[in-house]
Amino acid sequence: MTESDHDGWPDKYSDPRDRPHPEVLRITVESFDKAFEDTLTAVDAVADGEPQPAVVSFATVGELRKILTDRRIELLQTLMDTDGAAESISALAEALDRDYKTVHDDVTLLSDYGIVFIVEDDDRSKRPYLPYERIRLDVELTASDIGEEPAAA
Template sequence: MNQNILTIKVGTSIQSSLALAQQMLERLELGEEPAPYFGVGFKNVSQMLGVFTPKRWDLLAALREHGAMSIAELARTLQRDYKNVHNDVERLMEWLAIERDEQGKVFTPYSEIVVDVHLPQQKAA
């Protein structure tokens, strides 16, 4: 069973991403193997919710529960229109949440998706 985790970061700075990359490089220089990290970032919650809509979360859950399947099978499972499911799959593939296997079936390679939301900094009074 694949135990990869997709981390969705919302509202984090480029500095935090660079710090994570620096930590991974330091581990590699010490001869250690860093834990795999798969992440995508969004400027704000609205942007994230534009990609990860409720119907797309349902789609990811169905793939996780049933495993790899064709888009037509997925549409039947979700009882949704093929064209809409196809568009959702394409969009989620752009954001690394879905992949295709050798037979062209779609699946989610993650056992978990973690959403990490950082609120904007409070302005000084």
């Protein structure tokens, strides 16, 4: 049996740069039930050999908007423009012409949501890593009950 790190990946994939990643990260707004259904469908598709995007789902449009601000989208675009990696959070902050602390906080938040990975090198510097060539936002607005924020169906 293969030893695993805390993410459940085999040790050889403990560095996210060594893990297989799809070309597309799909960010959606959908209910838990819909996200679960989509996950089961994707598992079947992968079993049949069909490539699938990575998916991060939010429960509401408001939650998505709270996390994917214009500044964080700019950060993601900058990472994609540099082949998905920055030398360090400091270098990323410099490229964005922003304060280190706010960039660090943004990278940490995006990492907490599974959108960006943080890689710690031997020298202990933290490197933001975005392995996707494209990010696709799927937000479908539908009629909702009074008082509820629209979400994807």
